[in-house]
Amino acid sequence: MKRVLSGMRPTGKLHLGHWVGALENWVKLQEKYESFFVIVDWHALTTDYENPSRIRENILEIAADWMAAGIDPEKSTVFLQSLVKQHAELHLLLSMITPLGWLLRVPTYKEQMRQLSDRDLHTYGFLGYPVLQTADIIIYKSELVPVGEDQKYHIELAREIVRRFNHLYGEVFPEPKEILTPVPRILGTDGRKMSKSYGNAIFMEDPPEVLKKKIFPMVTDTRRKRRSDPGKPEDCPVWTLHKAFTPEEKRKEIYQGCTTASIGCLDCKRVLVEELSEKFAGFREKKSRFMSKKERIKEILIEGSKRARQVAEQTLEEVREVMGIGIKV
Helix, strand or coil: CCEEEEEECCCCCCEEEHHHHHHHHHHCCCCCCCEEEEECCHHHHHHCCCCCCCCCCCCHHHHHHHHHCCCCCCCEEEEEEHHCHHHHHHHHHHCCCCCCHHHCCHHHHHHHHHCCCCCCCCCCCHCCHHHHHHHHHHHCCCCCCCCHHHHHHHHHHHHHHHHHHHHHHHCCCCCCCCCCCCCCEEECCCCCCHHHHCCCCCCCCCCCCHHHHHHHHCCCCCCCCCCCCCCHHHHHHHHHHHHHHHCCHHHHHHHHHHHHCCCCHHHHHHHHHHHHHCCCCHHHHHHHHHCCCCCHHHHHHHHHHHHHHHHHHHHHHHHHHCCCCCCCC
């Protein structure tokens, strides 16, 4: 059985982009592959090192989100990055062989520097986080990595690091391959990529009244200045959400209504609110139940981390041997 690894930073509760871009796919993958799902709390420090006060609480929040969405700790290894110190050791060793130029050309490096200009991101941790991400992946010799389109370059960089390592020291690691979600990027309430950092996120646990407050004010196709003006759904942020969450038959009605001006933007948004409310009703109930049992969440993460450490240490023993690190006892 091939091995899959993916993870998320504990930056708070999960939004619709996480569901479409990752969780929905993870739930399916755990039925087909040996799956490792990691909460990467060290990665959270790359952009939030000045304000780490909520990281521990967010760890429990994201674990509850995963399990409420259908990630089963009996089928998958669900664990916490900082409880597996081997990640840090492999990151250090990989940093010795990774050229600086490879990191400087990562597209998301410059993009996030620009988008998060209110934070001081001129740190090694922020520049070097793709190396830590590579260590997260290859320490389990993962062959497949489910990621969104925006992470595709990071997996290519991981392959470059693996090729360089294997060239220098021998074939230790398989080259990881990305599994891309077929769903396009989900836009947030301001038309940018949905992200908690941008303050434009619609969360999976948002109840109907909150969905209304977020979705009803959203900017739509600017061609529709009046109710009688036909629109072009492809240019509307709300349409990206319909494509991801509204059933096909109803989606066709929305498309037809928009392009012929037989429905207004508020009608379109009202349908979306109804669809999201219904789709995530079960999730909201399960999430509430999990969050009432935080000690059990901690136990699950500790148990999963023990399993992960066993695999990670086996890999590091190979790495230390081929790199000549330490002494045999």
